[in-house]
Amino acid sequence: MELIRAENLSKWYDERVCALKTVNLSVEGGEWISVMGPSGSGKTTLLNLVGCLDTPTSGTLRVCDVDITSLDQGGRARFRRENIGLVFQQFHLVPHLTALENVMLAQYFHSIEDECEATKALECVGLGDRLHHLPGHLSGGEQQRVCIVRALINDPKIVLADEPTGNLDRENEENVLEIFRGLHRLGKTVLVVTHNPEIGELGDRVVEMAHGEVVGCRGQKLYIPREF
Amino acid sequence: MLAKVLWRSLKARRQRLATAVMAILLGAAMVSALLTVTWDIRGEMGRELRSYGANFLLLPRDGGTIETEGLRIDDPAVADYAPYLYSIVDIGGRDVVLAGTWFEGARRIDPWWKVTGRWAEMDGEAMVGARAARELGVGIGGTLEIGGRQFKVAGIVETGSSEESQVFVRLEEAQLITGERGASLIQARALGDPRQAAERLEGRLGVRAKEVRQISESEALLLGKMQLLLALVTASVVGASTLAVAATMLTSVLEREREVGLMRALGAGSRHVAYLFLAEASILGIVGGLLGYLLGLVLVWFLGREVFGSPLPIEPAVLPITILASLAVALVGSLPPVRRALEVDPAVTLRGD
Numbered sequence A: 001m002e003l004i005r006a007e008n009l010s011k012w013y014d015e016r017v018c019a020l021k022t023v024n025l026s027v028e029g030g031e032w033i034s035v036m037g038p039s040g041s042g043k044t045t046l047l048n049l050v051g052c053l054d055t056p057t058s059g060t061l062r063v064c065d066v067d068i069t070s071l072d073q074g075g076r077a078r079f080r081r082e083n084i085g086l087v088f089q090q091f092h093l094v095p096h097l098t099a100l101e102n103v104m105l106a107q108y109f110h111s112i113e114d115e116c117e118a119t120k121a122l123e124c125v126g127l128g129d130r131l132h133h134l135p136g137h138l139s140g141g142e143q144q145r146v147c148i149v150r151a152l153i154n155d156p157k158i159v160l161a162d163e164p165t166g167n168l169d170r171e172n173e174e175n176v177l178e179i180f181r182g183l184h185r186l187g188k189t190v191l192v193v194t195h196n197p198e199i200g201e202l203g204d205r206v207v208e209m210a211h212g213e214v215v216g217c218r219g220q221k222l223y224i225p226r227e228f
Numbered sequence B: 001m002l003a004k005v006l007w008r009s010l011k012a013r014r015q016r017l018a019t020a021v022m023a024i025l026l027g028a029a030m031v032s033a034l035l036t037v038t039w040d041i042r043g044e045m046g047r048e049l050r051s052y053g054a055n056f057l058l059l060p061r062d063g064g065t066i067e068t069e070g071l072r073i074d075d076p077a078v079a080d081y082a083p084y085l086y087s088i089v090d091i092g093g094r095d096v097v098l099a100g101t102w103f104e105g106a107r108r109i110d111p112w113w114k115v116t117g118r119w120a121e122m123d124g125e126a127m128v129g130a131r132a133a134r135e136l137g138v139g140i141g142g143t144l145e146i147g148g149r150q151f152k153v154a155g156i157v158e159t160g161s162s163e164e165s166q167v168f169v170r171l172e173e174a175q176l177i178t179g180e181r182g183a184s185l186i187q188a189r190a191l192g193d194p195r196q197a198a199e200r201l202e203g204r205l206g207v208r209a210k211e212v213r214q215i216s217e218s219e220a221l222l223l224g225k226m227q228l229l230l231a232l233v234t235a236s237v238v239g240a241s242t243l244a245v246a247a248t249m250l251t252s253v254l255e256r257e258r259e260v261g262l263m264r265a266l267g268a269g270s271r272h273v274a275y276l277f278l279a280e281a282s283i284l285g286i287v288g289g290l291l292g293y294l295l296g297l298v299l300v301w302f303l304g305r306e307v308f309g310s311p312l313p314i315e316p317a318v319l320p321i322t323i324l325a326s327l328a329v330a331l332v333g334s335l336p337p338v339r340r341a342l343e344v345d346p347a348v349t350l351r352g353d
């Protein structure tokens, strides 16, 4: 089933900077997509649009069968909490909340907190003894695992990860990638932005970007709209 | 969860929030002090009105009563006077203070009494204090049996003071009922300084004079002016504290833009974000209001001692009003910052590092 479909998607900042121009992309449910490209090529912009954090300047974007461009701010928030899990390079944990509370915060916005479930999820990634630590007292790898658990706790259909291992050493990188492999096996749709070709190769497909355009696609075929 | 997030973030930023609490506290202290003083001024005004009544009392020198047989005070300085004989009588099974007086004199001394119906005039007529009337269950036109005599209620008296639990009849009838002669005291009103007239009468009637302390008009005027001044100061302090709250909360929102952006990214709706900041503001408002009320008590105590020369009574209703006012200051002050928080763009705040 097609989960993400972008047609002629473009994004301009301040009517001068063109971060994305006419991107066409189709992603099937359960695919692992690696997004690669030089700095400034529009990778984060693309992820923000798919994650409904931002609105495109033109073009159409359907995610999970919802026309994202038609949603208002409240609708976008609702869409995000229902469908999207976000993993950041800088983790973005709330500094004054413990690991457990950071996870429960996502539950709170989604529906209701379930401390038991959150605890179990953190135990699954080896953080059972770090539940009540503040982010400042966790290592980068541990913080990233909290961030991933938080992204997954509401069972999103799509996981968007922007350089999830960019701030991690090899060992922690491997831990995080192992979690992503597990997600992939479970059939989650995953988009991972990375500079590391080795990590890129883990995906079913590698989408190459440059200057706001998709310039190449290894793996399966690039989606081409009918009129081309 | 909201409570947890609130608690943690309050704890993490307690120094900054202390500023906001201080701002609210000062406003609340002014509000509570003003309210207490205002409340008391009503009482002061009542006491002040009384000064149009008796300004000295004549009391028997050695217990007993003052002879009223043929009593006439024709001192040029004494404008009005009325003898009173007080005793406790049984009316319908209740003990009630019976006050016998000369209604003509009493009426001239206390023209401010609020009388529903009319003043009693003749034998067989009584006036009943409002509280006594309630307890005895009588109204205007009703009858009372006192010491075997029937009285018709001509009017109900409200004075805001002890008179309200008394029953008034003509002095001569009270004397017959109680078997007493004379009067317990004489209320008198002198023109100008009552002291000289009082001294003259002490010698002539063989009584003891006692001045009734009154609040002069100038004092009442001062109270009014002070009330106005306090109201102006309070209005500006409340305005200033609203601005201070707005500034503090705005800084708080700016500092937490990243956190708010993150919450947005996690799917927090406008509702979640607004609740968070408004709940924070409410806590600041309530805490500031409580502390401000306490500071206000100190202020009131000081004002009472230094300005009024007697402690001002503490009015319990001031506490909830002060807290509500502080809450309003905190919430109004938070509206601009909350609007700002709702405009946070997650895509922008989460970018960068």
Ligand SMILES: Nc1ncnc2c1ncn2[C@@H]1O[C@H](COP(=O)(O)OP(=O)(O)OP(=O)(O)O)[C@@H](O)[C@H]1O
Residues within 6 Å of the ligand: A013, A014, A017, A018, A019, A037, A038, A039, A040, A041, A042, A043, A044, A045, A046, B348, B351
């Ligand atoms: N808010 C913004 N206002 C103006 N220009 C922006 C804004 N956000 C991004 N851009 C520009 O859009 C272009 C694409 O940015 P984007 O962050 O998507 O690149 P990226 O591929 O993620 O780069 P990197 O690998 O360095 O993270 C860049 O030229 C960037 O300067």
Ligand SMILES: [Mg+2]
Residues within 6 Å of the ligand: A043, A044, A045, A162
């Ligand atoms: Mg980027």
